Amino acid sequence: xxxxxxTSEIDWHAGIFxxxxxxxxxxxxxxxxxxxxxLIRSAQADPIMKAYPLTTEEEGVAxxxxxxxxGERAVLLMQSSGAGNCINMLxxxxxxxxxxxxxxxxxxxxAEFNPWQVPMGRATQGAFELMGVSVRRVSDTGKxxxxxxxxxxxxxxxxxxVAVLFSQSLIGRKTWIK
Amino acid sequence: xTTQNQGHNSGHVQGTLDRRAVVRAILHDRKKLLVVTGLGxxxxxxxxxxxxxxxxxxxxxxxxxxxxxxxxALARPDDHVCVITGxxxxxxxxxxxxxxxxxxxxxxxxxxxxxSHYGETGMQSSHTGLGVDLxxxxxxxxFSWSARLSDMAGVDALRPRLHRADGxxxxxxxxxxxxxxxxxxxxxxxxxxxxxxxxxGLGPI
Numbered sequence: 138x139x140x141x142x143x144t145s146e147i148d149w150h151a152g153i154f155x156x157x158x159x160x161x162x163x164x165x166x167x168x169x170x171x172x173x174x175x176l177i178r179s180a181q182a183d184p185i186m187k188a189y190p191l192t193t194e195e196e197g198v199a200x201x202x203x204x205x206x207x208g209e210r211a212v213l214l215m216q217s218s219g220a221g222n223c224i225n226m227l228x229x230x231x232x233x234x235x236x237x238x239x240x241x242x243x244x245x246x247x248a249e250f251n252p253w254q255v256p257m258g259r260a261t262q263g264a265f266e267l268m269g270v271s272v273r274r275v276s277d278t279g280k281x282x283x284x285x286x287x288x289x290x291x292x293x294x295x296x297x298x299v300a301v302l303f304s305q306s307l308i309g310r311k312t313w314i315k
Numbered sequence: 316x317t318t319q320n321q322g323h324n325s326g327h328v329q330g331t332l333d334r335r336a337v338v339r340a341i342l343h344d345r346k347k348l349l350v351v352t353g354l355g356x357x358x359x360x361x362x363x364x365x366x367x368x369x370x371x372x373x374x375x376x377x378x379x380x381x382x383x384x385x386x387x388a389l390a391r392p393d394d395h396v397c398v399i400t401g402x403x404x405x406x407x408x409x410x411x412x413x414x415x416x417x418x419x420x421x422x423x424x425x426x427x428x429x430x431s432h433y434g435e436t437g438m439q440s441s442h443t444g445l446g447v448d449l450x451x452x453x454x455x456x457x458f459s460w461s462a463r464l465s466d467m468a469g470v471d472a473l474r475p476r477l478h479r480a481d482g483x484x485x486x487x488x489x490x491x492x493x494x495x496x497x498x499x500x501x502x503x504x505x506x507x508x509x510x511x512x513x514x515x516g517l518g519p520i
Contacts, residue, residue: 163389163390164389166386189414189418190414190417191410191414192411192414196379196382196408196410196411196414198379199378199380199386200382200383200385200386201386202379202383203351204386204387204389204390206386206508206512207389207390207394207515208390208391208512209389209390225375226376226378226379229373229376229379229383229504232504234505234508235508293520
């Protein structure tokens with residue numbers, strides 16, 4: 138069960154959502170993650186945003202390109218285990234110089250119960266960087282909004298691909314034995 | 316041995332339609348139709364029908380054509396978007412049919428030129444040639460309409476549907492497994508992107 142949320146947790150997600158709204162993000166393709174659940178709910182409740190689930194993260198890379206072709210901005214929400222799924226599709230971003238931003242919640246790096254999460258968690262940053270995506274890290278809830286706002290500028294004004302990784306320590310220890 | 320479905324070539328009939336004639340017919344009098352083509356032969360077919368800035372030709376991103384179309388269709392609710400791709404390309408992005416069907420993207424259609432083979436790589440048989448039914452998958456994924464077309468009358472009847480907002484729609488067109496002379500679209504992705512956006516009144520950054 139999710140514990141009651143502290144004020145800083147609520148502010149953190151609200152801050153990211155404020156940044157997405159300020160940048161006029163219209164499409165939120167996502168593969169769900171518990172760490173993104175508040176953000177997904179906010180996007181679904183927004184009258185202008187279109188938030189939609191994907192079967193695999195690479196679909197969101199292609200959808201973000203299509204959105205930009207049509208004049209909208211998309212941001213992909215995903216978990217670190219999906220970074221590898223994106224690799225070849227990121228060629229589309231590089232070849233056409235599409236703006237791209239992924240907000241990635243980390244697994245496999247801090248208080249991780251599931252060893253199967255560890256290999257991709259360790260490789261997440263490297264996988265993005267291999268494909269030319271610049272990677273930032275947020276480990277402090279107080280910096281989430283400004284970091285996302287800066288990444289939005291770099292993606293949509295600077296036309297570069299960016300991934301922002303949210304440290305697993307922000308999400309907190311997961312309770313496995315229920 | 317029991318008499319279970321053996322999978323191999325079960326019920327498959329190779330198509331006979333000329334892929335170039337099919338794509339020419341689909342794009343005839345295309346009006347404001349926005350088109351995304353899958354890598355390989357589908358891009359060559361669309362180019363052979365006439366270069367157009369409203370066509371976004373993919374040269375890679377295999378499995379991504381339908382999702383590029385979905386992102387575009389959501390961004391342009393008053394326009395109609397048609398994805399033209401091959402069976403191999405669509406098979407690589409099978410999940411995207413579920414994603415599109417789940418969202419009921421009304422102004423999007425996906426047209427698969429199905430020759431049941433991987434034409435770019437030596438004509439190996441694809442899954443559709445081995446009995447996999449893409450039309451059934453689209454229907455089961457929630458597409459509003461889906462059709463298997465094996466004659467030009469069907470293709471001609473398809474054209475007006477691409478301009479209606481009652482999708483998502485899916486058509487599998489049974490084409491011959493041939494390899495016509497390549498007609499290559501531009502492969503500069505930045506150019507393709509910029510000119511596509513320009514026709515929609517969207518400037519460079």
